[in-house]
Amino acid sequence: MAPSERNVPFVDLTRQFNALESELVSAFLGVGRSGNYILGDVVQRFELELARYCGVEHVVSVANGSDALFLILKALGVGPGDEVITAANSFMASAWVIVATGATPVLVDVREDLNIDPRSIEKAITSRTKAIIPVHLAGRIADMNAILEIAGRANVCVVEDAAQAIGARYNDRPAGSLGTAAGFSLHPLKNLGVYGDGGFVSTNDHALAENIRLLRNHGLRTRDQCVVWGYNSRLDAMQAAFGLVKLQRLDSWNARCREIARFYRVALCDYVGVPEDKAYEQNVYHNFIVKTPFRDELARFLAENGVGTAVHYPVPIHLQPVAQQLGYLLGSLPVVERLSGTILSLPIYPELTDDEIRFVAETVKRFFVNKY
Amino acid sequence: MNDTNSTPTIKNFLPAQYAADKNRAISHNYLQQQFSDYEQIFEKIRDVVIRGDFTLGSEVDRLEEEFAALSNARYAVGVGSGTDALLLSLKALDIGPGDEVITTPFTFYATIGAIVTAGATPVFVDVREDYNIDPHKISEKITKKTKAIVPVHWSGRPAAMTEIEVAAKQHGIAVVADACHAINSEYHGRRVGELGDIACFSFHPLKNLNVWGDGGILTTNSSQVADRIRLLRNHGLVSRDEVQVFAYNSRLDTIQAVVARHMLKKIHSITASRISRSRFFDEGLSGIRGVKVPERDERIVEVFHLYQVLCERRDDLQRFLISEGVDAKVHYPIPMHLQPAARYLGYKRGDFPVAESIAARILSLPVHEFITESQQEFVIRLIRRFYGA
Numbered sequence: 001m002a003p004s005e006r007n008v009p010f011v012d013l014t015r016q017f018n019a020l021e022s023e024l025v026s027a028f029l030g031v032g033r034s035g036n037y038i039l040g041d042v043v044q045r046f047e048l049e050l051a052r053y054c055g056v057e058h059v060v061s062v063a064n065g066s067d068a069l070f071l072i073l074k075a076l077g078v079g080p081g082d083e084v085i086t087a088a089n090s091f092m093a094s095a096w097v098i099v100a101t102g103a104t105p106v107l108v109d110v111r112e113d114l115n116i117d118p119r120s121i122e123k124a125i126t127s128r129t130k131a132i133i134p135v136h137l138a139g140r141i142a143d144m145n146a147i148l149e150i151a152g153r154a155n156v157c158v159v160e161d162a163a164q165a166i167g168a169r170y171n172d173r174p175a176g177s178l179g180t181a182a183g184f185s186l187h188p189l190k191n192l193g194v195y196g197d198g199g200f201v202s203t204n205d206h207a208l209a210e211n212i213r214l215l216r217n218h219g220l221r222t223r224d225q226c227v228v229w230g231y232n233s234r235l236d237a238m239q240a241a242f243g244l245v246k247l248q249r250l251d252s253w254n255a256r257c258r259e260i261a262r263f264y265r266v267a268l269c270d271y272v273g274v275p276e277d278k279a280y281e282q283n284v285y286h287n288f289i290v291k292t293p294f295r296d297e298l299a300r301f302l303a304e305n306g307v308g309t310a311v312h313y314p315v316p317i318h319l320q321p322v323a324q325q326l327g328y329l330l331g332s333l334p335v336v337e338r339l340s341g342t343i344l345s346l347p348i349y350p351e352l353t354d355d356e357i358r359f360v361a362e363t364v365k366r367f368f369v370n371k372y
Numbered sequence: 373m374n375d376t377n378s379t380p381t382i383k384n385f386l387p388a389q390y391a392a393d394k395n396r397a398i399s400h401n402y403l404q405q406q407f408s409d410y411e412q413i414f415e416k417i418r419d420v421v422i423r424g425d426f427t428l429g430s431e432v433d434r435l436e437e438e439f440a441a442l443s444n445a446r447y448a449v450g451v452g453s454g455t456d457a458l459l460l461s462l463k464a465l466d467i468g469p470g471d472e473v474i475t476t477p478f479t480f481y482a483t484i485g486a487i488v489t490a491g492a493t494p495v496f497v498d499v500r501e502d503y504n505i506d507p508h509k510i511s512e513k514i515t516k517k518t519k520a521i522v523p524v525h526w527s528g529r530p531a532a533m534t535e536i537e538v539a540a541k542q543h544g545i546a547v548v549a550d551a552c553h554a555i556n557s558e559y560h561g562r563r564v565g566e567l568g569d570i571a572c573f574s575f576h577p578l579k580n581l582n583v584w585g586d587g588g589i590l591t592t593n594s595s596q597v598a599d600r601i602r603l604l605r606n607h608g609l610v611s612r613d614e615v616q617v618f619a620y621n622s623r624l625d626t627i628q629a630v631v632a633r634h635m636l637k638k639i640h641s642i643t644a645s646r647i648s649r650s651r652f653f654d655e656g657l658s659g660i661r662g663v664k665v666p667e668r669d670e671r672i673v674e675v676f677h678l679y680q681v682l683c684e685r686r687d688d689l690q691r692f693l694i695s696e697g698v699d700a701k702v703h704y705p706i707p708m709h710l711q712p713a714a715r716y717l718g719y720k721r722g723d724f725p726v727a728e729s730i731a732a733r734i735l736s737l738p739v740h741e742f743i744t745e746s747q748q749e750f751v752i753r754l755i756r757r758f759y760g761a
């Protein structure tokens with residue numbers, strides 16, 4: 001087939017929907033006919049299954065991944081005057097949740113694997129630091145042993161931003177079970193995605209879970225008693241029902257993503273920097289991010305040849321217009337800044353065929369062969 | 373947060389409540405009946421899923437246009453919930469720490485939750501016997517710190533907006549209406565969505581115009597406010613990669629917008645049926661000693677999200693009705709200033725006598741479109757029997 005006729009989109013959720021349609025329809029009908037669309041049995045069942053999956057005692061579902069982190073910070077009592085340390089190469093929401101509590105985000109540098117650098121954390125800790133939010137970027141868990149040790153010494157909490165990492169493992173422990181609590185996203189494009197906004201908190205801390213249960217539902221202890229002015233941040237029962245259908249497949253989907261990652265790694269390691277699993281890691285490859293000095297050219301070539309790509313993320317948080325108030329300068333986080341110009345995400349989702357991933361790899365190779 | 377730590381367990385109380393409600397023959401929850409009509413909706417949801425158009429998709433745009441038209445307002449912006457509509461409106465007006473917001477103590481928790489979340493202090497003003505904020509008591513509560521009035525159009529009956537707008541104008545403060553109960557209401561010939569600077573609506577499953585999960589929308593005539601809220605609801609993103617302000621994630625799901633658009637086609641018939649069922653109750657209950665039916669005002673269109681009367685021995689009557697299979701509910705028995713969450717504001721019992729007296733007597737009876745006249749007659753007979761009428 002001529003290359004121009006091929007088309008491998010960066011995402012294609014239709015394939016998954018087609019494969020699961022009859023189950024999704026019955027999930028939809030089940031909730032619809034129950035007449036209970038807010039925090040009913042289905043939501044509770046989904047929370048229990050997620051808790052089992054993440055290896056924790058409590059899961060509290062919420063309206064989206066941002067709210068998951070925000071409500072954790074609120075429940076931990078983070079507020080004005082406090083500092084929270086996180087990585088600068090994340091989605092904006094990671095910094096926003098800190099700002100939303102009234103605390104100050106302290107953005108730090110990352111390592112070559114794109115995850116937060118424990119040494120940078122250590123340097124950023126002050127007497128005002130209340131929490132560290134390592135971001136498990138692209139489905140790779142941050143170096144939690146080092147981070148937990150630093151946090152333990154400084155007596156601060158570690159809140160995992162596991163939005164992109166459901167099912168990932170670190171020393172054989174699942175994402176979401178490693179810190180004080182973790183925030184997950186169920187956004188449609190995540191490895192476990194629903195058909196709208198959704199998210200959840202995982203934790204082993206009973207009191208924290210109960211606090212978040214209060215905060216997500218107007219602070220209501222009972223229908224008629226409000227013990228703290230709260231929020232409205234609930235996962236729709238419909239979305240929980242879709243999530244239950246998909247959760248059963250998550251392990252096999254993640255396994256397929258790992259398989260695709262292995263293929264890309266072998267095929268492309270002579271041309272671009274490729275992500276690898278360290279011995280203690282089991283990454284779920286929410287994104288497969290390669291590094292090349294010719295990023296923009298390569299992205300253009302791939303687009304012309306029918307391969308969709310994306311950049312996660314081209315402008316680090318500390319250099320966004322909105323972050324001017326935080327006072328970072330260009331050059332203050334050198335690794336993040338250097339990497340942001342070189343990273344490119346290739347298509348990776350379980351439904352990609354072997355044929356398609358071969359085509360993606362060959363197209364990347366062709367770019368470099370033509371170039372030299 | 374400290375007083376919540378001492379609580380042994382905050383269970384999710386809704387599954388038990390749903391199970392109890394289900395046993396009642398005459399229920400507030402009509403969603404099982406409503407859902408019988410889902411095929412068309414599902415086809416459109418399928419379409420959204422196939423197109424991958426989940427986040428602020430084209431159905432949200434269309435709903436916003438249609439809702440603005442329904443409200444006779446220039447702009448409508450869909451958000452995650454009615455609560456968030458209030459919160460984002462306050463934030464769009466730059467209301468935050470140090471500011472005061474005047475509102476009613478006779479409301480749902482979310483009105484206050486939104487004000488407090490914005491960082492402001494709620495200042496309560498008592499209500500009148502029509503359950504809505506007393507406009508003549510507002511001015512005395514306005515201080516230099518007051519930034520907005522949040523009147524609540526309780527149960528779908530618009531508050532006294534003429535007086536409220538005059539007071540607001542005099543003091544140069546904003547009016548953000550909590551219209552979460554009041555989709556399709558009218559006040560002196562004006563649509564409720566054109567009253568005040570911003571009007572906030574909820575699509576919660578039991579609202580007159582509902583979706584099948586959480587959702588909300590707000591209306592305004594200010595392009596500046598609308599644009600600001602569009603930023604605030606979506607991470608402050610001006611493009612995929614550029615953030616202008618640090619902001620929330622509060623979006624109306626596209627698949628819920630599909631449901632809302634479907635219900636929007638029926639809103640006038642839903643409203644008409646709620647009004648006629650409410651008139652039926654008005655007539656059937658008005659002669660009963662022990663029951664006070666509120667006075668109706670011809671210059672307003674009440675949409676009866678809740679049908680509420682004031683009853684002597686309310687708790688006994690509620691228990692009696694429930695035992696007979698009628699889902700009589702109380703919205704709500706404890707006014708906001710007496711909630712444990714309000715302790716820090718320093719109010720006490722007696723501060724808002726009308727709100728307190730209403731909270732002790734008010735009772736809601738189902739008036740949704742799936743209630744039949746004979747069911748209503750049954751309810752009226754039961755209430756007559758209770759009072760020996």
